[in-house]
Amino acid sequence: MLQxxxxxxxxxxxxxxxxxxxxxxxxxxxxxxxxGSGTFVLLANLSLRWGHTQYLRQKIQTGLVTVWGLRLGGFLFLRILKEGQDKRFNHARENPATFFVYWTLQGVWIFVTLLPTLILNLEKRDRALGSRDYLGWTLWAVGFLIQAVADQQKWAFKADPDNTGKFIQHGLWAYSRHPNYLGEILQWAGLFLAASSVLSGAQHLSILSPLFVWFLLSYVSGVPILERQGLKRWGADPAYQHYMKMTPVLWPFTG
Structure with missing residues (x-):
């Protein structure tokens, strides 16, 4: 497996x-x-082939990663084609060294996040599907739905000319300031939970996958960047101040 x-x-x-x-x-x-999303899909499917077992659990897990990657990758690609640029890269695209750091971090994100699925697909042992699998895949489905709906709601909001210069605060965005990130975290937590059905010993360290996703989105490349942009744009707006005060950052009903 290490090879x-x-x-x-x-x-x-x-x-x-x-x-x-x-x-x-x-x-x-x-x-x-x-x-990034394409590499997720590629590695998940290659590891399924490399394992030479293709148990049902492995096929389902790989299928869920593939569905996630195709939807999110396609959505993000269409979004940047429409908007023209990603503000995260305003100080990076002109600096090859800084740009290299972004691409390297993406490589780390891919491998660490995908680790439970890679280990699962390469594991020769198998067990009958059980409650942990079904709970994990249900958690993935909930996260997938939350992320897809949140993305679509924001896409529709920004496409309406009447909303130019405004911030979204309806739909799932009324319960979390970053519901798309919440969905992302739930999906990878669910995939780890399902994979853990056959993990043993040091393989359980792959719990780093959902923890890393949570940390990255909460403290590095997700929430902090968007929160700073929001405060810079609408920080003086009383409505935005009220939204920030009343709406949890990530987890609904925690404020």
């Missing part, structure tokens, strides 16, 4: 660094998110 994991990591970072070279040359981030 296959090392091969997966090499392929992951090889792709990110190779695409960084192209992105740095073109000075564009337009295919950054698509490359």
């Amino acid at each position: 296959e994991l090392a091969l997966g990591a090499a392929l992951d970072f090889g792709l990110q660094w190779g695409l960084w070279g192209l992105a740095a040359l073109l000075k564009t981030e337009k295919f950054y998110d698509l490359a």
Whole structure:
């Protein structure tokens, strides 16, 4: 298994660094998110083949990663084509060294987040499907639905000219300031839970997957960036101040 994991990591970072070279040359981030989600899908399906077992649990897990990657990657690619740029990269796309850090971090995100699924697909042992699997996949489904609905609600909101310069505060966004990130965390937590049905010993350290996603979105590349942008844009607006005060950052009904 270690050999296959090392091969997966090499392929992951090889792709990110190779695409960084192209992105740095073109000075564009337009295919950054698509490359990330595409690598998830590629590695999940390759690990299923490398394992030579293809148990039902492995097939379902790989299918869920594939569905997640196709939906999110496609959505983010269409969004950046429409908007023209991603503000996260305003100080990076012109600086190859800084841009390289972004692409490298994406490689880390991919491998750590996908680790439970990679281990599951490479594991030779199997067990009958049980409550942990069904609970994990249900959690994934809830997260997938939350993320997809939140993304669609914000897309529709921004597409309405009457909402130009306004912030969204209805639908799922009335219960969480970042419901799309909540959905993301729930999906990977669910996939770890299902994979844990056959994990043993040190393999349980792959719980780093949902913890890493939560930490990354909550403290590094997700919430902090958007919160700063929101305060800069609407911080003086009493309605936004009320929204910030009354609406939880991530987890509904926790404020």
